[in-house]
Amino acid sequence: MKILVLNAGSSSLKYQLFDMDNGDVLAKGNCERIAAGGSITHKRPDAENFYEELDLPDHGAALERVLSLLTSKEYGVIESIKEIDAVGHRVAHGGETIKESTRITESTIRYLEEIVPINPLHGPPAIAGMKACMKLMPEIPQVGVFDTSFYSEIEDFRYIYPIPYEYYEKDHIRRYGFHGTSHRYVSGELAKALGKPIEELKIITCHLGNGSSITAVDGGKAIDTSMGFTPQEGIAMGTRSGSIDPTVVTYLMKTHGYTAQEVEDIINKKSGLLGVSGLSNDCRNISEAAEAGNYRADLAMKIMINGIKKHIGAYTAEMNGLDALVFTAGIGENQASTRAAVCENMSYLGIEIDPEKNENFTRGVPFDITKEGASVATWIIPTNEEYMIAIDTQRLAKN
Ligand code: ADP
Numbered sequence: 001m002k003i004l005v006l007n008a009g010s011s012s013l014k015y016q017l018f019d020m021d022n023g024d025v026l027a028k029g030n031c032e033r034i035a036a037g038g039s040i041t042h043k044r045p046d047a048e049n050f051y052e053e054l055d056l057p058d059h060g061a062a063l064e065r066v067l068s069l070l071t072s073k074e075y076g077v078i079e080s081i082k083e084i085d086a087v088g089h090r091v092a093h094g095g096e097t098i099k100e101s102t103r104i105t106e107s108t109i110r111y112l113e114e115i116v117p118i119n120p121l122h123g124p125p126a127i128a129g130m131k132a133c134m135k136l137m138p139e140i141p142q143v144g145v146f147d148t149s150f151y152s153e154i155e156d157f158r159y160i161y162p163i164p165y166e167y168y169e170k171d172h173i174r175r176y177g178f179h180g181t182s183h184r185y186v187s188g189e190l191a192k193a194l195g196k197p198i199e200e201l202k203i204i205t206c207h208l209g210n211g212s213s214i215t216a217v218d219g220g221k222a223i224d225t226s227m228g229f230t231p232q233e234g235i236a237m238g239t240r241s242g243s244i245d246p247t248v249v250t251y252l253m254k255t256h257g258y259t260a261q262e263v264e265d266i267i268n269k270k271s272g273l274l275g276v277s278g279l280s281n282d283c284r285n286i287s288e289a290a291e292a293g294n295y296r297a298d299l300a301m302k303i304m305i306n307g308i309k310k311h312i313g314a315y316t317a318e319m320n321g322l323d324a325l326v327f328t329a330g331i332g333e334n335q336a337s338t339r340a341a342v343c344e345n346m347s348y349l350g351i352e353i354d355p356e357k358n359e360n361f362t363r364g365v366p367f368d369i370t371k372e373g374a375s376v377a378t379w380i381i382p383t384n385e386e387y388m389i390a391i392d393t394q395r396l397a398k399n
Helices: 059-070 106-114 123-136 166-171 180-194 247-256 260-269 272-277 283-291 295-319 329-334 336-343 355-359 385-398
Strands: 002-008 013-019 024-032 039-043 050-053 086-091 142-146 202-208 212-218 221-225 324-328 377-380
Touching: 002 059, 002 123, 002 385, 013 059, 013 385, 024 059, 039 059, 059 123, 086 123, 086 385, 106 123, 123 142, 142 180, 142 385, 180 202, 180 212, 180 221, 180 324, 180 377, 180 385, 202 295, 202 329, 212 295, 221 295, 247 260, 272 283, 272 295, 283 295, 283 336, 295 336, 324 329, 324 336, 329 336, 336 355, 336 377
Parallel strands: 002 086, 086 142, 202 324, 324 377
Antiparallel strands: 002 013, 013 024, 024 039, 039 050, 202 212, 212 221
16 A cells, blocks of 8 residues: 655645555655745655756645656656555644544545634645645545644643633633654554553653654553643743743733734744754754853753753653653754753653663664663654554555
8 A cells, every 4th residue: 555645834845655565665755945936855765866946836736746756757656646545644733623633525624724723834734735635636535644633632631721711612722732643653662662552651752853842641642741732832942932931921022012923933933942042943053062161052951951851750740650751853863962961860750771872872763771770661762753644544544
């Protein structure tokens, strides 16, 4: 079975074509600068990358070019679009109604259009991608896999914010949680790596990338997560502040005369590692600068790391225990110094890592960095959201 996975951003369309018989990626690529010029990079494992600049006025035009490349004599991997058995879409937000991966129909699209106000950045491109598929491949089943759906069973007292209840009822303001597909995938892979049923495990998964979130997974179900109404809440990230006293926002608006949009740009695009260090949003640059003695870079790293530690402590308390800690995504999978700093002085909770294993880890595979005798297993698990989407898509397309 061949599954095409699409991830539509505001000006981009990423794709991967999977052969589900063996899990291989036959081809993948990225269309960029959609509606503002356009370019495409198309990769096959056995050939040189193909790159071209072309006019991509919308996501439909981008998808059309992707399909023509996938089926082209020179750069293609299939002879006809008919070889694609199903399309899986990465969708950031499924609102309160969509609680699991689902077949995309006209009515799903109508619902996603209704919730655009709470998903203004990611909703419209995802919908555009679905509509383009319906037009260009009307016979092929489509499935939506939602970042929020892993959190659909979180209990009300963990998702309702303590503000007047009417804002939940009328405006749908609540914790939704994001990166769910990644947390679901790595917690499942961890259980496999430990050889234990996930139903018996209390796991904390740390997805640390440009955007970062931490999730408590108890018995295979997410019971709490750090991101909230938007991906802004939680720990300090590349350019996002994470959780701050909300009055900071209104104070800035009152004293500087900022508009809502201006202050949102400050906390979303100019804060976090970038804002504190004044140097970069990239954790590599910040940790290098910190090691070289830059005070603000060091401070930015400490703020981020302390946020991670606090969430691990809180989620251990919420689950009344912890069996395993997982690091994933760009920072979690690659940056040994951050993992070491997070796990330092955590032996009270049973978290102790082996410095040798942590430094000399193998990239790209699940890797155990637990110190012998520690009660909590600590692992690096590479995330693979696209493959998780392909698995759900295959399951739902068969039904
Ligand atoms: P996104 O949220 O954009 O998907 P990623 O998961 O790609 O982000 O993570 C980006 C972060 O990962 C950056 O802060 C970067 O410094 C860090 N990172 C990526 N690769 C490495 C590496 N080889 N060593 C250390 N840090 C890395």
